[in-house]
Amino acid sequence: MSIQVYGCNHVAIEVGDIEKAVTFYEDVFGLEKLDEGEADAFFQLGEHQFLAMFEHRGMQPDTSDRHFGIMxxxxAQLAQVRHKLTAKYGLKLIEGFxxxxxxxxxNRIQVVDLHDESLIWLLPYREVQKAGVKFAD
Structure with a gap:
């Protein structure tokens, strides 16, 4: 019997300050917090996925190409995220993306939108309808 994978359940990241990280991710992405503890927090990330954060004080920034994507x-929403990252938080965007x-x-994050119809299957149909995505015949 072969294994059937149904998708990604969650992504876990480490942050240096859980309270600041909660504020940052709520502000930039409007994520809904599901739960939090003394040094962790969990956010809804799409229909069936979540983002887990764990505080690790004194951590060194990751400089690798490891990343996860948020759609x-x-x-227009991509532009809002770019503006908030650069104007409000003073973060630099990585060139070429x-x-x-x-x-x-x-933590490296890649933000994409629905311009690529190969990503559309990730959304519930009602969200596809709201987005007004049209495909060529």
Whole structure:
């Protein structure tokens, strides 16, 4: 019998300050917090996934190319994220990408939108309808 993978359940990252990280991710992405503890927090990340954060004081920023991606609806939302990252938080975008950045703790995040129809299957149909995505015949 072969294994059937249904998707990604969660992504876990380390942050240097859990309270600041919660504020940052709520502000930049409007994520809904599911739960939090003394040194951790969990956010809804799409229909069936979540983002787990664990505080690790004194951590060194990651400089590798490891990353995870967050999908937003369209280019306008992508532009909002870029503006907030650069204007409000003073973060630099990684050149050569539409919206790759390192959060204040060095975690690399890639933000994409639905311009690529190969990503559309990730959304519930009602979200596809809301997004108004049209495909060529």
């Amino acid at each position: 937003v609806r369209d280019d 539409r919206c790759d950045f390192r959060d204040p703790w060095g």
